Amino acid sequence: MTNEEKYVEEIADQGDNFSQWYNQVVRKAELADYAPVRGCMIIRPYGYAIWENVQRLMDARFKETGVVNAYFPLLIPRSFLEKEAEHVEGFAPEVAWVTRGGGEELEEPLAIRPTSETIIGHTYAKWIQSYRDLPILINQWNNVMRWEKRTTLFLRTSEFLWQEGHTAHRTLEEAQERTLQMLEVYRAFAEEDAAIPVLVGRKSENEKFAGALRTYSIEALMGDGKALQAGTSHNLGQNFARGFDMQYLDADGQRKLCATTSWGVSTRIIGGIIMVHGDSSGLILPPRVAPYQTVVVPIWRKDAEKSAVGALVERVEKMLKGKVRLKVDMSENTPGWKFNEWEMRGVPIRMEIGPRDAQNDSVMLVRRDNRVKEAVPLDALQARLPELLEEVQHALFQRALEFRARNTYYTDSYEEFKHIIAEKRGFVRVKWAEDSAAELAIKEETKATLRVIPLDQPEGDVQGKCFYTGKPATCEAVFARAY
RNA sequence: CGGGGUGUGGCGCAGUUGGUAGCGCGCCUGGUUUGGGACCAGGAGGUCCGCGGUUCAAGUCCGCGCACCCCGACCA
Known part of the structure; x- marks a missing residue:
């Protein structure tokens, strides 16, 4: 982050x-x-x-x-x-x-x-x-x-x-x-x-x-x-x-x-x-599955501001209807409270609409995943918001992919395997000779289970020996502790 | 199902050697507020997980249950 x-x-x-x-x-x-x-x-x-x-x-x-x-x-x-x-x-x-x-x-x-x-x-x-x-x-x-x-x-x-x-x-x-x-x-x-x-x-x-x-x-x-x-x-x-x-x-x-x-x-x-x-502030929902893709938080001080902001919120609602799943939070809570609440609930993008925005005919967009802010003119919103949602969608996938890469280990040594499972967790990819008894023994000793034998195997025959039994390996397998 | 922990307003918790339940947040009403969890005033809300026991008196002690959490066992 x-x-x-x-x-x-x-x-x-x-x-x-x-x-x-x-x-x-x-x-x-x-x-x-x-x-x-x-x-x-x-x-x-x-x-x-x-x-x-x-x-x-x-x-x-x-x-x-x-x-x-x-x-x-x-x-x-x-x-x-x-x-x-x-x-x-x-x-x-x-x-x-x-x-x-x-x-x-x-x-x-x-x-x-x-x-x-x-x-x-x-x-x-x-x-x-x-x-x-x-x-x-x-x-x-x-x-x-x-x-x-x-x-x-x-x-x-x-x-x-x-x-x-x-x-x-x-x-x-x-x-x-x-x-x-x-x-x-x-x-x-x-x-x-x-x-x-x-x-x-x-x-x-x-x-x-x-x-x-x-x-x-x-x-x-x-x-x-x-x-x-x-x-x-x-x-x-x-x-x-x-x-x-x-x-x-x-x-x-x-x-x-x-x-x-x-x-x-x-x-x-x-x-x-x-x-x-998710992160320590709560949920982060990928835009395609999020109930609300964007939450609108109106902000005002005086009554005059309230009506200007209200008018802009309505225009935005009309503009995005049927294009983006939008939630307008008109509750009595303060803006700060709403920011936190909707972050916890994982809404991918927050749209702040306040007096400054009403004056400039723009809105402020804030991404949930990295909290980066962006002022968007009203006439660009209809194009920009769906685009930004896709950017968040891809960024979340990319971040998860990088996390998985950092937490995937390759080893030929059972000693190292035990250490990784105990200290770091993650996926551990090993050479494997498809042996049920060995699999159960590994589970017994380390709590790690064989999650999957990936379809994605090295070209040709697997070379080398099973990391546990020493028998000629027949495939690569991925172990991990599992839910 | 085994080991450990926890059960007290909606949520998080305090509650001393047993003496008749409190705090923060939230909630309700009114007012002032609003660009990162506002403030003041007033108010509502409790079979203290359940059952049984000890006692003049049990949230507190004892027994038996139940639920949830953590660690295991089990598990497409």
């Missing part, structure tokens, strides 16, 4: 206690509140508005790839969950059950969906007769429930909002292609809309989704050096097709199993946005 001056006094310093900072920002910026039920959260209007922007932007990207939206039920018969062995085992401890209804014990308990692969598998099996029915490309925006032992607002809650996409294909190759296509959609959303740089890659066997053939993810680095899985895309192979008998008659007259995929991004991404961009 160019300006280290700390105006907002109400929140903990990021460096002192990151998780305390995080909780205070979430609550003071009025993003979310605790609910009466453990692990559940109330998403307040300001937080929900971020989610609506996430939905709008991602939904458009999905639809560009041919995906349509639908809705499947909240309650899932127990027998469905049991049809895919790995899946049941993986989710069993997290499932909440409905056992009574209408005052009576139910014949079959109903799961509150932890995810919808099973009920969608059941449904697709009925819909699919011929290869002509494929592919099916459906997404749903909904809530799911997973009983969690330890919860944090947005990052891990028992109930959360997300989208889950479910596709069915004729071939394994096509499913694989779709899996990677949606991973790329997530990357583009994260980097271009949320301004969060992400590593894109494959999960290890240990970390993959229960029931998947392969799991891919985007991984982001938070301000405290811990990693956050920000989106996942699974190639489910024929596992769920087998469990739910999703078969089609192919052109060659043979009955064949479908291949399926699923992919999801949740309200956790909001936690990521907070932890990637």
Whole structure:
């Protein structure tokens, strides 16, 4: 930051206690509140508005790839969950059950969906007769429930909002292609809309989704050096097709199993946005997802000034209507109070309109990310403000990218690895021989997990030895401590 | 689920050897203010996390719960 001056006094310093900072920002910026039920959260209007922007932007990207939206039920018969062995085992401890209804014990308990692969598998099996029915490309925006032992607002809650996409294909190759296509959609959303740089890659066997053939993810680095899985895309192979008998008659007259995929991004991404961009004054929201892109703070002393300022505010409002998401703060608080409040709440650009501006027919724009001020004549505003918002958007991405570069380490030495994980955190990239036992041992010894095997690998075969086992390396992998 | 910590107006906290609850901020009313969290005056707001116990008397002592935070275990 160019300006280290700390105006907002109400929140903990990021460096002192990151998780305390995080909780205070979430609550003071009025993003979310605790609910009466453990692990559940109330998403307040300001937080929900971020989610609506996430939905709008991602939904458009999905639809560009041919995906349509639908809705499947909240309650899932127990027998469905049991049809895919790995899946049941993986989710069993997290499932909440409905056992009574209408005052009576139910014949079959109903799961509150932890995810919808099973009920969608059941449904697709009925819909699919011929290869002509494929592919099916459906997404749903909904809530799911997973009983969690330890919860944090947005990052891990028992109930959360997300989208889950479910596709069915004729071939394994096509499913694989779709899996990677949606991973790329997530990357583009994260980097271009949320301004969060992400590593894109494959999960290890240990970390993959229960029931998947392969799991891919985007991984982001938070301000405290811990990693956050920000989106996942699974190639489910024929596992769920087998469990739910999703078969089609192919052109060659043979009955064949479908291949399926699923992919999801949740309200956790909001936690990521907070932890990637925020500073010790509070939130910093990337303009594309910010509920208010610009907040207008009017300033006056005398009544005459008040009317001149008021008139200018109205002109500005009219001029920018439909072009910029604008909030005019007409509350009784002093300008100084408003500056701090809206900085804490992360509005990317503040527009000060006072007597001097009324006189000059201009406004004062102040960026949240670096507090740089700029006087803009009224006739240039309509062009300049959207441009400045884009500049902030790019600056936030750039800053996060630089932060990640500074906090990414390469090592061939396990000793150094341990030191980095313990002292500095961040991403650690190593040569790796894909060994589950070694992975678990590393986790045991250092708390670091294999976040991702990046798609971006060195040219040709990986040379050298695994940093842990000394076996010939098969790839490069990235480890980190994670949320 | 294990170890540690904390629960007192909306928020942050104080409350002594047990004696019947207070401070700052916020909130309401009126007035003066307004380019980086204004000021004065008046006012409202409390089952002290819950239940049980000890005691003439419990925010304070004892027991059992619950919630939240931190560190672990678990976890797409």
